[in-house]
Amino acid sequence: MIYSDMSRDIRALLDSHGVPDKEVYLDSENSGMIFPEALEAMRAAYLESGQGHPAITNRKGWEAYETLYTSTLALAEAMHCKPDEIAYTHSGTEANNLAINGLAMTAPEGRKKIVISAIEHLSVVFPAEELKNRGFSVVKVPVDREGFVDQEALAREVDKETLLVSVAPVNHEIGTVQDTRAIIEIIRDRDPGVKVHLDACDAFCKVPLDLGASGADMASFSGHKIYGPKGSGALYVREGIELKPVLQGQLSTQKLWPGVENVPAIVGFSTAATLMQAHAGEYLGRMSRLRDGLIDGILGTVDDTLLNGPSGKKRSPDNANISVLYCEGEALTIELSLKGVYVSSGSACSSRILEPSHVLLAIHRKYEEAHGSILMKTTPFHTDEQIAYVRSCIPEAVNRIRSLSPFGRGG
């Protein structure tokens, strides 16, 4: 369906767009960049150490098993957990689905309530909502204007009927860094039988996250969000927590996800985590500085702009999400694309339901504010020069889009 819906000639579209002289990729929310070292390690794993099937008894299989084991040890160290507590999936989306559906399949009678925040990723929202068809109830806890979970509302919602609470320590869209410790304390205090899942895809390697000490029961991870390969992900499942697999098939070394492990992708994922941990100070310092350069630059030079989410230390080091009033977001992403600046938008114009981002609506942004939002993420790969280029492009792009408009500043 997608292919017939798409432009008949994607090549003609690309030719018409052309390749801009300068290009700055800021869309790591949707699809990440990769460390060259991770790619190199994957290449070696594809061609040599990771060829075999890690559960098969031949030399190549044992080699693959060794490679998988070594990578898992490194990931477990980065996650502060035991190697046996890591279940590999092929994305953060799959990890979130496994956490919610895998636990739901073990739900005892009388515990059929799932509590999530109002700003969770759709790979949490959708599986939770789907469970309504199987006798579960879903409650979305509101957040404040910066995206912080309303702790009193959370406390009210968690009770002896609650199966699971799922919250992201760092929001994927507006970068809010939750007080995860306080949230888990509230949940434990209300009922120790409630399971806690953290969608840690955007927190891992970006903010301190000690799984062992956190008290969380499950946590999701995504390779591309830490500049590893796409097609890699993991679910941390604390020792003693029982889940059922959501896919059926031949289990390999994994208890929860059937099929052959993508050993080369896991190698890349693990290499990326190791690099992020080894250079945390340098990388996160650079990312925050460039993030603030983007935010301050845009808010300072373009009128009628708003920062979505908190600022400073309560914001993820990579996240810049700004609403530009009187400016439709999808048009702005295309205008910027023509200048070689690649960003995404929370505009409804790219959705099927004519509603903008649920995250922006949950922080009480008006519809027109949500439609005009752009999301940019800095990475360890970006330079000051690139960010300066982006800052120089945005006022011009905004002015052009506003100049087309029948109202507001452009009118």
Added chain:
Amino acid sequence: MSSRIPLAYNPKVLELFRNPVNLGKMENPDAEALAGSLACGDMVAVYLRIDRETGIIREAMFESYGCAANIAASSVMTVMAKGKSLEEAWKISWKDISDDLGTLPVVKSHCGILAVGALRRAIRNYYKDKQAPSWLPEKLTPDERHAVEEERLLEVLTKRAKRIEAELTEEAKEEQ
């Protein structure tokens, strides 16, 4: 799904996004209309200059708060309307616009509908203080209704948001 679907446009959409035709506000138009709403993130203003003797559209212009498809569809709509009689212009359909653009992605067909809705509303406005011709339907056509529905969306969504907020406040009170 929210905001993450492939929207590969036809190259003509990109070209019209870059260089829109008939873009801008017209001074003292003979007819004008606004369609769409901020709620759905799409809004079009249409301006027509009409020869009163012949009923021919001499000039058609637009302004847009919307995505690339909206801008391209509005451009095509004005190009098609220019030089046509009001009766002929009334017959322009969203399908004509979509075909001219080499077909829009399905989720974007509403952009063409909105452009047509705005044009028809402008034509109706032209006849507001005049004797309406026999070809002008009394009831709203589907394209016009669609525009109205999009406008109502803001109202519906705002009401829903208020209702949820009220419910939460009520629940909070009950808890205390």
